[in-house]
Amino acid sequence: MLLEQSITEEYQDQGYAVLPSLLNDTEVQTLRNEVDRLYEQPKEATRHHLNLYTSSNHFAKLARHPLIVEKLQQCIGLNIQLQHSKLAVKPQTPDTGAFGMHQDFAYYPHTNLDVCAVFIALDACTPENGCLYVVPGSHKWGLLNHHHEGVFAGCCMEKNTWNKHDEVALEMQSGDVSIHHGLCMHGSPVNRSGSPRRALVYSYRAADAYQMDGNIYPETGVQISGESSEFMRLDAGNYRLPIMLGSEHAETVARHQHGSLVD
Numbered sequence: 001m002l003l004e005q006s007i008t009e010e011y012q013d014q015g016y017a018v019l020p021s022l023l024n025d026t027e028v029q030t031l032r033n034e035v036d037r038l039y040e041q042p043k044e045a046t047r048h049h050l051n052l053y054t055s056s057n058h059f060a061k062l063a064r065h066p067l068i069v070e071k072l073q074q075c076i077g078l079n080i081q082l083q084h085s086k087l088a089v090k091p092q093t094p095d096t097g098a099f100g101m102h103q104d105f106a107y108y109p110h111t112n113l114d115v116c117a118v119f120i121a122l123d124a125c126t127p128e129n130g131c132l133y134v135v136p137g138s139h140k141w142g143l144l145n146h147h148h149e150g151v152f153a154g155c156c157m158e159k160n161t162w163n164k165h166d167e168v169a170l171e172m173q174s175g176d177v178s179i180h181h182g183l184c185m186h187g188s189p190v191n192r193s194g195s196p197r198r199a200l201v202y203s204y205r206a207a208d209a210y211q212m213d214g215n216i217y218p219e220t221g222v223q224i225s226g227e228s229s230e231f232m233r234l235d236a237g238n239y240r241l242p243i244m245l246g247s248e249h250a251e252t253v254a255r256h257q258h259g260s261l262v263d
């Protein structure tokens with residue numbers, strides 16, 4: 001994939017695209033230094049530290065990196081907002097840090113499907129250290145069940161929909177970036193390497209995609225390119241709202257639509 005090529009077709013057909021060498025060595029080193037300055041290494045679970053955008057100017061600047069924005073515009077249009085940003089570090093403790101296969105849209109359903117996530121590798125990502133795996137074409141399946149016994153499980157519960165050999169490893173060098181659609185089935189296995197795997201994840205949406213449920217962060221809705229929209233664009237679909245225990249439900253378009261007599 002050459003940088004100057006459009007990824008629109010690949011994104012629409014496969015639900016993801018990998019962009020080699022999007023960041024240069026200096027940019028990667030600056031971001032690694034920020035990560036190491038601000039965060040402790042996790043011990044066992046993959047740590048997703050949220051609100052990167054507000055925690056450092058370097059991370060805020062990265063949200064609008066011109067090469068990333070250019071590729072985002074090819075996928076979700078010219079008017080783009082941030083949904084959230086996070087650090088995604090796999091622990092160095094061997095055989096820990098698996099993250100189950102899921103569709104991001106299950107966490108934060110929106111009124112339309114122009115929602116995607118950008119994964120930025122700060123270390124080489126390999127099957128050994130728990131790189132992302134994706135199921136090509138899964139973004140066309142609609143939203144699958146991520147609930148167990150009525151509670152949001154964080155991973156897809158319809159595992160018979162695909163086979164292990166359908167999962168494709170996104171091997172990346174540091175500085176490579178991948179973009180995946182909000183319905184692309186993906187996850188990452190344990191880290192067997194003995195070294196941490198550092199990455200950043202920025203989630204974006206089209207400005208006319210309104211969030212129906214899930215967490216809203218301080219940075220949710222920050223305008224990244226183009227303009228905000230007075231119009232709410234709706235895609236037809238049947239989207240289960242995530243019932244997350246211990247999590248405050250946000251004031252989204254799908255919540256709090258009852259009168260004072262209803263519990």
Ligand SMILES: O=C(O)CCC(=O)C(=O)O
Nearest residue numbers: 046088099186187188201
């Ligand atoms: O950190 C990882 O390896 C998984 C990240 C992920 O799948 C996500 O944030 O949706």
